[in-house]
């Protein structure tokens with residue numbers, strides 16, 4: 130199963146070849162633990178939502194994989210553009226030091242024990258996969274292809290560093306984290322500006338492209354359209370908690386993300402004020418055991 | 419849980435009994451409507467674990483002051499009972515542990531006051547314990563789970579937790595009410611008895627449910643939300659029962675199927691996220707067999723294992739407080755008497771897990 134890209138939570142994600150190009154097949158398999166009616170509804174609803182929101186995000190100038198084919202019924206499968214890159218999680222694991230930069234100088238970036246990560250990732254790119262394409266529908270629509278082209282063409286606003294320097298160059302930690310915060314904060318703001326909430330903003334659901342270092346959002350299964358500040362604040366709250374739980378020393382990074390978010394968001398002030406309320410609600414409920 | 423003040427310069431000194439005997443702790447729990455006393459040894463042996471639950475009439479919840487009165491009335495009798503069952507006296511005890519929080523203020527304080535008094539009477543040190551951490555540690559020692567993703571589901575809390583960098587980190591939680599609270603409030607609407615627990619009553623009724631009614635299903639990342647679902651089902655319940663389009667059993671069945679599917683889903687997300695293959699369910703709602711079966715099915719599908727929790731230790735109890743207090747006592751930590759206060763808000767990730775400090779995290783992606 131060397132073509133397996135990630136042991137996802139709800140989906141099986143594989144690298145395949147589609148119309149002679151590397152692509153990704155994301156299938157939501159049946160979950161036997163839940164009621165079959167609920168299972169069918171969730172799987173097909175999320176497949177449809179994911180494809181729709183990915184396309185909307187692309188149109189709004191947010192990088193996301195281009196959708197190549199969708200099967201909402203039987204398989205609950207999406208075939209999408211393959212992103213040659215790394216998850217933000219892998220990136221942070223490699224670069225985010227053990228001490229919070231906000232609390233003073235941390236250890237050097239070269240934490241031992243992380244060498245394996247890069248190696249593992251590289252292997253994936255080299256694999257050749259042959260998947261029968263007979264049963265697959267018409268390949269990439271012109272619209273999707275055009276969208277894909279736009280996606281790569283849209284420059285991350287404020288991006289100052291050349292991609293190679295950002296991704297693997299010799300760089301002071303703070304500069305690298307500032308740039309990461311710029312990319313992440315700006316992207317989420319543009320997504321929200323377009324009325325899309327991601328619903329599952331974790332560092333496993335964001336990737337940096339190898340070539341352009343653009344931030345690509347993936348995994349839109351829980352995404353939805355909304356214009357409310359509350360929904361957007363909850364989106365940010367989910368990110369905050371996932372980030373701090375996964376990377377306990379990333380408080381400064383989160384603050385940087387919010388700063389950039391506020392700069393790009395059309396309703397930044399209102400949404401960040403709302404975030405404070407959502408957080409307070411979270412604290413209040415830790416009242417009982 | 420501050421270290422002993424006299425040795426403030428260095429790291430707290432680890433404790434061990436010089437006479438080769440096991441360290442023994444007594445623990446007092448009273449953060450909600452249960453008051454419990456347990457006596458345990460450092461290897462997890464449980465000598466006694468007794469409890470009394472404050473039960474209110476169907477359709478009503480428990481109030482802080484009345485619950486506190488209930489605890490005051492029973493706590494000393496429970497302590498006597500525990501010593502009797504354990505064949506011990508206060509002399510056999512090395513440390514007294516109590517729930518510092520989180521919980522409801524009045525009942526928490528009613529037990530803390532008794533603990534302070536007993537500590538002075540017996541001349542024993544005190545250790546304050548985080549209730550949520552206690553649920554987790556009890557689960558780990560009883561099931562021998564090594565490093566599981568923990569689903570903590572009770573009347574006051576719903577959290578998905580994993581150990582990372584010295585603490586129990588909260589990866590997901592409810593963004594409004596706890597799942598136990600959701601079940602309890604719906605049980606009240608149906609006027610189900612509160613004995614032995616409202617959630618248990620729902621579980622029994624759900625077994626007869628035939629019809630699946632779709633309810634709002636809200637998962638956001640690894641977080642869940644139940645309040646919209648609760649108001650939806652509460653409103654529809656009255657109408658559907660009146661029109662006889664659904665039975666109470668159908669409603670309980672649909673409620674369980676929906677909320678447990680949400681819980682299992684976020685647990686699976688956390689497993690994927692943390693690259694973990696073990697799951698432990700703790701807290702009162704962990705008693706529910708449907709939840710356990712669903713979780714087992716998910717974990718099996720992923721090739722992992724579910725650490726089956728013993729029902730006796732899921733519901734709040736004194737033994738879990740004693741055992742967890744003992745873990746920090748053995749690291750040299752005691753709570754000076756002037757710091758034996760309670761706190762209603764006390765998050766799981768606030769507590770440095772000193773007894774697991776040496777463990778190295780498994781790398782991510």
Ligand SMILES: Nc1ncnc2c1ncn2[C@@H]1O[C@H](COP(=O)(O)OP(=O)(O)O)[C@@H](O)[C@H]1O
Pocket residue numbers: 134135136137138139140141142153155194209210211212213216333334347348349350
């Ligand atoms: N288009 C893609 N290109 C490259 N890798 C991908 C792509 N989509 C997903 N992945 C990888 O697979 C993992 C799981 O995919 P994801 O869509 O997040 O599934 P899940 O919903 O199960 O979390 C991701 O974390 C990422 O590493």
Ligand SMILES: Nc1ncnc2c1ncn2[C@@H]1O[C@H](COP(=O)(O)OP(=O)(O)O)[C@@H](O)[C@H]1O
Pocket residue numbers: 417418449450451452571572573574575597598599601602615616617618619621701702703704705706707732733734
């Ligand atoms: N069999 C069961 N099924 C579902 N819920 C249950 C069951 N047994 C107990 N509960 C619920 O567990 C909760 C109490 O959990 P517990 O951890 O003891 O308390 P607390 O949250 O008050 O500290 C209550 O909401 C109760 O209804």
Ligand SMILES: [Mg+2]
Pocket residue numbers: 137138333334348
């Ligand atoms: Mg994902």
Ligand SMILES: [Mg+2]
Pocket residue numbers: 418549553572573701702733734
């Ligand atoms: Mg509890």
